[in-house]
Amino acid sequence: MKKIAAFFVTICITAALLTGCGGSSGSGAASEQEKKTMIIGDTTFNPENAEPDVNPHNDYAGWATIRYGIGETLFKLSDEMELTPWLATEWENTDEYTWKITLRDGVKFSSGRDMDAEAVKQCLEHLIETHDRAPGDLMLEEITAEGQTLTLKTSVPRPALLNYLCDPYGCIIDVDAGFEGGITAGTGPYIATECVSGDHLTLVKNENYWGGMPHIDELTIRTISDGDTLSAALKAGDIDAAYGMAYEAYPLFQNENYQFSQIATSRAFFCWMNYESPVVSDPAVRKAIAMGIDKEGFVSTLLGGNGEVAVGAFPDSFSFGGSSLTTEGYDPDGARQQLEDAGWKDTDGDGIREKDGRKLTIKWLTYPSRQELPLLAESAQATLKDIGIEVDINNTADHNSVITDMSAWDVYASANVNASIGDPEYFFTSFCLDSSSKNKGHFHSDKMEELAQQMAVEFDPEKRSELAVQMQQLILDDNAWVFCSFLKMSMISKAGVTGYEYHPTDFYQVTADLDIEK
Amino acid sequence: MSQVTVRKQKRKKNHVRTRLIVFAVLAGILLLCSLFSAYLTPCDPYLQDLSNAKAAPSAAHLLGTDRYGRDMLSRVIIGSRTSIYSTLLLVAVVTVTGTVVGVFCGWQGGKWTDTVLMRISDMFLAFPGLVFAMAVAGVLGGGLHNAILALAAISWPKYARIARSQTLAQKEMPYIRAAVLAGSSTAKILFHHILPNIIGPILVTAMLDIGTMMMELAGLSFLGLGAKPPAAEWGSMMSDTRSLITTAPWVTLAPGFAIFLSVMVFNLLGDTVRDYVDPKSR
Numbered sequence: 001m002k003k004i005a006a007f008f009v010t011i012c013i014t015a016a017l018l019t020g021c022g023g024s025s026g027s028g029a030a031s032e033q034e035k036k037t038m039i040i041g042d043t044t045f046n047p048e049n050a051e052p053d054v055n056p057h058n059d060y061a062g063w064a065t066i067r068y069g070i071g072e073t074l075f076k077l078s079d080e081m082e083l084t085p086w087l088a089t090e091w092e093n094t095d096e097y098t099w100k101i102t103l104r105d106g107v108k109f110s111s112g113r114d115m116d117a118e119a120v121k122q123c124l125e126h127l128i129e130t131h132d133r134a135p136g137d138l139m140l141e142e143i144t145a146e147g148q149t150l151t152l153k154t155s156v157p158r159p160a161l162l163n164y165l166c167d168p169y170g171c172i173i174d175v176d177a178g179f180e181g182g183i184t185a186g187t188g189p190y191i192a193t194e195c196v197s198g199d200h201l202t203l204v205k206n207e208n209y210w211g212g213m214p215h216i217d218e219l220t221i222r223t224i225s226d227g228d229t230l231s232a233a234l235k236a237g238d239i240d241a242a243y244g245m246a247y248e249a250y251p252l253f254q255n256e257n258y259q260f261s262q263i264a265t266s267r268a269f270f271c272w273m274n275y276e277s278p279v280v281s282d283p284a285v286r287k288a289i290a291m292g293i294d295k296e297g298f299v300s301t302l303l304g305g306n307g308e309v310a311v312g313a314f315p316d317s318f319s320f321g322g323s324s325l326t327t328e329g330y331d332p333d334g335a336r337q338q339l340e341d342a343g344w345k346d347t348d349g350d351g352i353r354e355k356d357g358r359k360l361t362i363k364w365l366t367y368p369s370r371q372e373l374p375l376l377a378e379s380a381q382a383t384l385k386d387i388g389i390e391v392d393i394n395n396t397a398d399h400n401s402v403i404t405d406m407s408a409w410d411v412y413a414s415a416n417v418n419a420s421i422g423d424p425e426y427f428f429t430s431f432c433l434d435s436s437s438k439n440k441g442h443f444h445s446d447k448m449e450e451l452a453q454q455m456a457v458e459f460d461p462e463k464r465s466e467l468a469v470q471m472q473q474l475i476l477d478d479n480a481w482v483f484c485s486f487l488k489m490s491m492i493s494k495a496g497v498t499g500y501e502y503h504p505t506d507f508y509q510v511t512a513d514l515d516i517e518k
Numbered sequence: 519m520s521q522v523t524v525r526k527q528k529r530k531k532n533h534v535r536t537r538l539i540v541f542a543v544l545a546g547i548l549l550l551c552s553l554f555s556a557y558l559t560p561c562d563p564y565l566q567d568l569s570n571a572k573a574a575p576s577a578a579h580l581l582g583t584d585r586y587g588r589d590m591l592s593r594v595i596i597g598s599r600t601s602i603y604s605t606l607l608l609v610a611v612v613t614v615t616g617t618v619v620g621v622f623c624g625w626q627g628g629k630w631t632d633t634v635l636m637r638i639s640d641m642f643l644a645f646p647g648l649v650f651a652m653a654v655a656g657v658l659g660g661g662l663h664n665a666i667l668a669l670a671a672i673s674w675p676k677y678a679r680i681a682r683s684q685t686l687a688q689k690e691m692p693y694i695r696a697a698v699l700a701g702s703s704t705a706k707i708l709f710h711h712i713l714p715n716i717i718g719p720i721l722v723t724a725m726l727d728i729g730t731m732m733m734e735l736a737g738l739s740f741l742g743l744g745a746k747p748p749a750a751e752w753g754s755m756m757s758d759t760r761s762l763i764t765t766a767p768w769v770t771l772a773p774g775f776a777i778f779l780s781v782m783v784f785n786l787l788g789d790t791v792r793d794y795v796d797p798k799s800r
Contacts, residue, residue, distance in 0.1 A: 227761060228760055228761045231761070246761055248585070248761050248762060248765065249761060249765075251764075251765050252764055252765070294568065297568035297569070298568075300568070301568040301569070301571045301585075301587075302568070302571075302585065302586075375585070377747075378586065378747050378748060379566065379568070379586060381747065381748055382564065382565075382566040382586065382748065383566070385564075393746065393747055
């Protein structure tokens with residue numbers, strides 16, 4: 001009798017549990033139908049890529065702010081990388097130092113505040129106080145606000161000021177709304193509600209967006225730094241679109257169920273040289289490294305042809321691009337001779353050269369979230385070994401802290417969009433000057449400083465291009481940076497996704513046009 | 519015992535002996551292959567040829583090529599040295615360390631040194647093995663040597679336990695008491711009398727552990743905590759190429775099959791050795 005009672009009780013409990021499951025999934029489905037959701041998988045929204053949150057005034061987090069439709073800048077770059085107004089409607093140069101900018105009417109921050117000149121002034125003042133690159137880029141001396149008119153006065157003539165304001169750090173946010181949890185109130189089509197960098201970012205549509213009603217109710221950006229997991233997630237339908245897919249995975253998605261949005265960008269894979277390294281500080285070693293990397297093979301095979309071989313810092317499509325520059329090509333024999341002449345000889349017959357008792361071993365620092373950087377490292381490891389240089393690879397997500405220890409690396413390979421503001425000055429001010437925050441290898445050249453000063457005050461675009469060419473040639477002659485390739489970048493999405501288009505800057509991604517057929 | 523039963527037992531023993539010979543020969547072949555791997559590779563396993571990347575298996579490259587155009591067969595062969603010899607080294611280290619600690623503790627039997635060492639081994643046994651190894655390898659940094667150290671750190675207590683319990687049992691045997699009375703030194707008793715009598719079960723455990731250790735080492739390498747590029751090691755070779763499993767499957771399957779084959783041979787050899795030395799099957 002007891003057994004029968006126990007049996008019935010078990011049946012009842014199981015039935016109740018199953019009913020509970022059924023009920024909850026049913027109601028879930030009903031609410032899903034009402035709400036349009038979308039998930040984008042992204043390999044780079046993490047502290048490893050200097051995007052620890054969505055506060056544009058923090059390091060490179062502005063890239064996430066603008067990429068995911070939270071913030072917008074006063075000006076933006078067109079598909080042809082030309083300057084066009086965005087939150088501004090027009091501008092006027094009253095003299096070399098003064099810029100009068102008229103702001104768009106009817107724009108509200110997600111906090112509910114109107115975007116007027118006072119709010120923009122507050123935002124720019126906060127930016128200059130807190131950001132590492134912005135003060136040196138903008139050189140702002142005085143900001144005046146009057147209604148919708150903003151007047152910017154620079155301390156020196158600043159021809160590229162408006163381009164610099166296109167940098168993602170120039171996203172206009174409501175400073176009064178605060179920065180709690182790294183979340184800021186912008187003017188974009190989406191509002192961040194939850195931010196866990198390295199894991200996910202939750203966004204909801206901004207119903208008061210000035211550019212029309214966004215289509216997605218809830219948008220999730222899911223950080224998936226591992227390329228294989230990203231491709232598996234898209235294949236399994238766990239995500240609707242993917243950014244940062246490894247080129248090797250492309251064949252899996254080249255069918256009618258998926259679509260690609262692809263464009264050539266100025267995102268370069270390039271190697272930084274450490275001028276304090278006992279081996280790489282030798283110009284002959286730097287030259288041999290430049291001659292010992294098979295860029296053609298890397299682009300055609302390891303990038304699957306999704307890129308172009310780089311000469312200088314910018315692609316050929318720019319007037320200041322690589323066509324007017326010269327640098328070392330892949331020349332193993334020349335590299336061997338170079339090292340031999342500089343006294344680096346293999347005396348113990350192990351295939352690695354030595355000089356004054358020191359082995360020619362270089363510590364190659366790189367990181368995994370840009371999927372092809374480790375491939376570049378391993379390819380260079382083989383070709384450099386062939387000329388007698390041993391490469392010890394450190395492929396770590398913690399590269400930003402390793403790089404601060406000058407004895408921990410000799411060569412650092414990274415990916416960066418070099419012409420993100422459509423003007424060449426950004427690259428030089430960010431990387432090549434004594435004051436540059438990204439001059440991690442401690443490169444110094446008096447000539448470079450002098451040319452940078454000239455460029456800073458030069459308004460004529462042609463002359464700026466000429467200066468950019470000279471400056472690039474200067475660093476190429478010294479092999480201070482070795483530019484390997486520019487990438488053709490792609491975003492892959494399910495067939496039903498619309499309005500998810502790649503832009504050459506690599507940071508306009510989520511717009512009000514984004515939609516998905518469910 | 520009837521004559522039929524005796525005959526059956528004899529046949530069973532002969533069968534075990536045949537199995538032992540077969541698997542010992544197979545394991546010997548694997549060991550010889552890895553020992554002479556440098557001479558057996560048809561191509562240079564580290565030579566990149568980007569123009570021939572991801573080539574499917576063919577007469578020129580029996581197991582195809584990887585994403586850098588390196589010959590997979592050569593890499594699998596040269597990888598055997600790292601994978602098999604690292605495993606043997608690891609098993610040898612943990613067996614010797616564990617046995618020495620266990621014999622010492624067993625001899626001490628209940629004294630404070632025994633208690634302290636056994637509580638330390640309890641601590642190591644309390645952690646989930648591979649997770650603890652990952653933590654150790656993570657702290658020490660990547661590299662095959664550190665991976666071996668990490669696995670050694672978690673694996674010795676098992677041997678210490680076996681050796682201790684066996685020593686405790688042997689210690690009370692009359693021949694040991696006789697040896698003590700005869701004035702033999704402790705070292706002589708431990709190494710001359712006790713060790714030869716307890717080594718059987720320890721060796722069988724070690725044989726059975728080779729396969730497991732090989733898997734764990736490959737697992738650590740797969741997670742990026744073992745061999746570093748361009749070193750060919752089966753676990754890291756699988757990890758590096760797992761993105762190619764759908765587009766160029768041979769690149770991942772070749773080292774995977776090598777792991778499968780070696781682990782199977784060493785496991786079966788371990789099983790057979792256990793059966794062979796088992797008194798019930800004698």
